[in-house]
Amino acid sequence: MLRKIRRNPQAMAGLAMIAAILLTALLAPLLAPNDPNAVNIANTYARISAQYPLGTDEMGRCVLSRLLYGARYSLGIAGPTLLLLAVFSTVVSTACAYIGGRTDRVFSALCDVFMAFPPLLIAVTLIGSLGQGITNIIISIVFSMWVWFAKIVRTFVLQEKNKEYIIACRVAGCSDLQIILGHILPNVLPQLIVYFSTGVASIVLTVSGYAFLGFGFETGTPEWGAMFSKASSYLYGHPMLLVYPGLCIIVTTAGFNLFGEALRDIISPEEA
Amino acid sequence: MSEKLLEVRNLNVRLKKSGETLVKDISFSMEKGQTLGIIGESGSGKTMTGKALLRLLNPRVFETGGEALFCGRNLLALHEDEFRSLRGKALSMIMQNPMTAFAPMTRIGKQLTVTLSAHLAIGKKEAYERALRALRDVNLHQAEKIMRSYPHELSGGMLQRAMIALALMLRPKLIIADEATSSVDAISEEMILEEFMKIRAQGISLLIVTHDFGVAAALADHILVMKDGCIMEQGTARSIFHAPRHEYTKELMDASVLAEVNNHAQSF
Numbered sequence: 001m002l003r004k005i006r007r008n009p010q011a012m013a014g015l016a017m018i019a020a021i022l023l024t025a026l027l028a029p030l031l032a033p034n035d036p037n038a039v040n041i042a043n044t045y046a047r048i049s050a051q052y053p054l055g056t057d058e059m060g061r062c063v064l065s066r067l068l069y070g071a072r073y074s075l076g077i078a079g080p081t082l083l084l085l086a087v088f089s090t091v092v093s094t095a096c097a098y099i100g101g102r103t104d105r106v107f108s109a110l111c112d113v114f115m116a117f118p119p120l121l122i123a124v125t126l127i128g129s130l131g132q133g134i135t136n137i138i139i140s141i142v143f144s145m146w147v148w149f150a151k152i153v154r155t156f157v158l159q160e161k162n163k164e165y166i167i168a169c170r171v172a173g174c175s176d177l178q179i180i181l182g183h184i185l186p187n188v189l190p191q192l193i194v195y196f197s198t199g200v201a202s203i204v205l206t207v208s209g210y211a212f213l214g215f216g217f218e219t220g221t222p223e224w225g226a227m228f229s230k231a232s233s234y235l236y237g238h239p240m241l242l243v244y245p246g247l248c249i250i251v252t253t254a255g256f257n258l259f260g261e262a263l264r265d266i267i268s269p270e271e272a
Numbered sequence: 273m274s275e276k277l278l279e280v281r282n283l284n285v286r287l288k289k290s291g292e293t294l295v296k297d298i299s300f301s302m303e304k305g306q307t308l309g310i311i312g313e314s315g316s317g318k319t320m321t322g323k324a325l326l327r328l329l330n331p332r333v334f335e336t337g338g339e340a341l342f343c344g345r346n347l348l349a350l351h352e353d354e355f356r357s358l359r360g361k362a363l364s365m366i367m368q369n370p371m372t373a374f375a376p377m378t379r380i381g382k383q384l385t386v387t388l389s390a391h392l393a394i395g396k397k398e399a400y401e402r403a404l405r406a407l408r409d410v411n412l413h414q415a416e417k418i419m420r421s422y423p424h425e426l427s428g429g430m431l432q433r434a435m436i437a438l439a440l441m442l443r444p445k446l447i448i449a450d451e452a453t454s455s456v457d458a459i460s461e462e463m464i465l466e467e468f469m470k471i472r473a474q475g476i477s478l479l480i481v482t483h484d485f486g487v488a489a490a491l492a493d494h495i496l497v498m499k500d501g502c503i504m505e506q507g508t509a510r511s512i513f514h515a516p517r518h519e520y521t522k523e524l525m526d527a528s529v530l531a532e533v534n535n536h537a538q539s540f
Contacts, residue, residue, distance in 0.1 A: 101332050164372040167328055171367075172387040172438065173360030182386055183375045190377075268377065 004266045011262030017255030021248075025071035034062035036069040036222040045238055057227075057241055058234065059220075066222035067244055073223035074252070077137065078203045084142045085149050086196045090185075092146075093153035098161055098180055108154070111147045119144035120209060127215045137216065141206055145199070152195050156188040190264035197260030201253035224248050276341075277446060277477050278302040278325075283338040285317070285324050285501075295320050296501040297338065302446070302494075307478040309492030309509070311485065311524065317501035318481045319368075322448045324348075325479075326365055327355060343445070361391050364439040368451040370431035374423035380434055381419030384441065391442055406437040410467050429460025436467050446477045453487055465490055485525060489513060497521045 005011045024031065033053060040060030048055050054063040096107035114122070126140040160166070161184060169179050208225020210216035217223050224245040231241035278301060285295040295317040302308050310318040323329050324336050325347060340347040342363065347355065367373035374383055384403035388394065394402070400419070407415040410433040423431060432452065439447050449468070453461040468491050471478060482488055488495055488509070495512040497504045497520065505518040516522050 164367060164369060165375045168365075168367055168373045168435075169375070170328065171326060171359055171365040172390070173356055173358075173442075174386065174390050175356065178386065178390060183378065187375060187377045 005262075008262045008266060010258050011266065014255050014257070014259030014262055017251055018259060021071055021075060021252050021255065024068055025075050028068040028072055032062070032065035032068045034065045036061060036065040037220060038062070054244060055240070057231075058238075061222075063241065063244055066227060067224070067248055069222040070224045070227060070245065070248065073217060073221060074204050074207070074225065074248075077134065077141075077207050077223075078200050078252075081138045081141050081203050082196060082199050084138065085146055085199060086192070088142060089146050089149035090153050090192065093150040094157050094180060094184065097154045097157035098176065098184065100161075104154075111151055111154075114147035115151070119148075119206070120213075123206070123210065124213065124215060127210070132215065132218075134217075137207065137210060141203060145202070145206070149196070149199070153188070153192060156191055157184060160184050160187050186267075190268045194257070194260045194264050197256040198253070200256045201249060204249050204252065275304045276301055277304045277306070277343065278479075279339075279341040280325070281339040281341070283321065283324060283340060284336070285320050285329065286335045286337070288333060288335050294334075294501050295324065298498075298501075298503050300496055300503065300506060302477055302479065304445070305472075305475045305477055306494060307472055307480065307492050308494045308496060309480045309482060309488035310496045310498060311482060311488050312498035313483060313524065315500075316498040318483075318498050319450055320501075321498070322365070322450050322479065322481045326359065326363060326448060328365075357391075360387060360444070361442045362445045364442070364444040364447045366432075366435055366439050366447060366449040366452045368454060370428050370435050370456070371423070373435055374431060376423055378422075379419065380421050380423065380426070384419070384434075384438055387438060388441060402441065403437075406441045407434065409440070410434070410437045411463070412437070427460070428456045429463060432456055432460065432464055433467060436464070436471075440471065440476075444476065446479060447471065448479045448481065450481045451483070452480070453482070453484065461487075485513075497524065 005015070033051065038061060040056070043056055043060040044058055046052050046056040046060070052062050052064070054067070057063055057066070092107070096104050123140040123144040126143055127136055130136040130139065166179060166183065169183055174182070204225050205228075206225075207216055207223065208229040211221075211223065211226035211229055216226060227245040228242060228249065231238070231245065234241055280301065281299050282297045283295060283299070284293055284297050286293045298317075298321065300308070310321060312318045320329070324334075325340050325342075327336075327347065329336060336348055338348065342358070347358075347363075350358070374380065381400065381403060384406065385396065385399040388399040388402055389396075392399075404415045404419060407418055412418050412430060412433055418426065418430065418434065426434070452468075453464050456464065465487065468478060468480075472491065478491065480488060480491055492509045494506065495509050496506040497512065497518065499520050504520045505512065505516065512521060513525075516525060
């Protein structure tokens with residue numbers, strides 16, 4: 001597996017991008033030239049200089065330092081949220097789709113109810129009742145987005161469970177758990193990995209949406225989504241303030257997408 | 273007197289929604305070591321009969337009635353766990369299309385060893401050795417390579433023999449072969465028929481579901497002719513082929529001979 005990853009240029013490119021972002025997050029205190037929260041009203045919108053390699057923002061804070069620290073917040077939210085989303089939606093959807101019948105119909109109806117409400121509305125309601133904080137943000141994102149992932153997982157599992165090889169497995173005496181873990185999941189996982197990898201960008205942008213509504217991190221937290229959202233107000237005067245966090249989000253998303261797609265190719269024998 | 277292996281009494285399969293009966297109160301029996309061929313045109317209910325015996329029909333769609341006594345136990349009334357322990361071990365099936373009967377993302381070796389581990393308390397190495405032997409027993413000489421292969425890397429004939437190996441690994445008492453030769457070429461068909469002959473020689477009972485009179489003639493001791501979910505005629509292979517009593521059997525045989533002649537004519 002590792003050898004296959006090493007030989008796949010797309011996987012290596014994706015991994016390099018993910019590794020760069022992770023290293024940035026880990027080494028932010030060492031790499032950042034300035035304090036990311038140090039406000040200097042006298043030096044707002046400063047041009048690129050040795051002291052401020054990417055200039056300063058509307059509060060005179062170092063943009064580069066904020067971007068470097070921002071990796072911590074953005075990945076710190078996106079990573080666990082994506083993991084929870086993937087595990088929760090995969091387990092619940094696979095079980096319901098495999099059992100089928102009434103269980104699946106009830107599950108499908110529940111998904112439809114969740115889908116009828118905009119994710120932001122569900123999230124705002126949850127944060128409103130749970131209160132702010134990183135754990136509550138993660139819980140609210142999982143609850144507002146799980147249904148979209150669950151529907152995709154359900155579709156793949158339904159397609160797979162009716163295939164002839166599943167009947168062959170049953171004939172061979174395999175238990176339901178053996179069929180799910182040994183055959184259905186390995187066969188649907190490659191497609192799911194690609195879909196889940198696209199979730200990183202959605203999560204980062206959702207968090208920025210929260211910040212805009214005042215539900216995200218505390219004001220002033222150097223988080224890419226919030227920086228992106230705030231900078232949109234200065235689009236015409238200072239477009240680079242929008243470009244920098246946007247680029248960071250693109251690189252992170254592209255890294256996960258490239259690696260996800262390559263991983264699908266690596267573990268799908270017919271496409272290798 | 274020979275020992276009864278399977279006794280089917282008034283087996284019927286009905287569509288729950290429409291109430292349409294697809295298999296209508298059929299009864300037949302099989303003795304140990306016997307090969308029974310179920311012949312009929314498409315939609316006659318022969319595959320449905322095989323699947324009903326293995327309880328592979330979706331209970332939400334189909335309703336199955338009657339009795340199927342396998343070694344004295346009613347297959348249709350057994351608890352799911354009890355029935356699962358019979359599947360693979362005492363009862364097995366060879367599917368129609370070998371290309372779709374193996375999980376596409378799992379190596380053949382793993383698919384064989386998982387089945388062994390599901391039934392026997394043996395280690396990974398022992399399971400691997402047994403699977404290897406099973407593949408060699410069905411004349412797959414590059415067994416190690418096949419164990420490492422994914423299904424799409426093998427031909428239909430090789431996969432069908434791998435499936436026979438899978439069915440034979442746990443030494444079942446009865447194997448149901450559903451149109452096992454219809455998806456492979458003529459050479460592979462001949463090889464598969466040879467494997468079936470060997471299975472017969474080992475004393476394992478075979479229930480062959482086919483529309484091919486040639487396959488039935490080559491393998492079956494007894495024949496059961498089905499049409500529209502009913503048994504039209506049943507008897508020894510000799511009596512069915514030499515002196516068919518029912519008009520439908522005669523028509524079916526004529527059609528089969530005609531198809532054979534047409535095939536030969538096209539090959540020139």
